[in-house]
Amino acid sequence: MKIGILQTGIAADALITKHGDYPDNFKTFLQNRGFEFEVYEVINNIFPDGINDCDGWLVTGSRHGAYEKHDWIPPLEKFICDLYEADIPLIGVCFGHQIIAQALGGIVEKFKGGWTVGRQVYESDNGNKIKLNAYHQDQVISAPKCATKISGNENCKNAIITYGQKAFTMQPHPEFSNTYIRELIDARGIGLIDDKILENARNNLMEDLDAKEIANQFEAFYKRA
Secondary structure, eight states: OEEEEEOOOOOOHHHHHHHOOHHHHHHHHTTTSSOEEEEEOGGGTOOOSOGGGSSEEEEOOOSSOTTSOOTTHHHHHHHHHHHHHHTOOEEEETHHHHHHHHHTTOEEEEOTTOOEEEEEEEEOTTSOEEEEEEEESEEEEEOOTTOEEEEEETTEEEEEEEETBTEEEESSBTTOOHHHHHHHIIIIIBTTBOHHHHHHHHHTTTSOOOHHHHHHHHHHHHHTO
């Protein structure tokens, strides 16, 4: 099964050297699951020829805001809408989560409570909890009418969303390990994010995560299991 990765951001140089760029993180995250990958640098206006070029799609994270005026955002939103209408499976993470929501009628803004960094616990209405790393200030403030909230917390109400069998999106980064978050804080967090937030994030970096469970869910979603 071929997954098209729509790259909307570029990782910090120090992280690329050790971990590769954002698409590489997802290739590692979903390795040995029967997928092949094709990367499209939409951030550089490199788009697929059409929505059927791949069997499923994934939109990466980015430093940019979904609401910012970049020339590649309108065609990306159209592509997302076309995928949705064609019922082709689409996954979005962080910025990907936000841009999919925005394209389908949701609202994305900077969270008034500030940055969220490191291990977070998200809870569903039935009490199920999921533990994942996050790194964001923007978030989906109002989800589209076609969306169903799966999990959230006080810092991010719409953390995990589904759109039937069409799309599955989340604000946290299941592909970011504790080591990656630590290095991301060093590369991009210091001087930008409040020291107390970063300190709290570092203090929780030895805690367990549910990333493998999310990888299983991504696989099942793509394969419509």
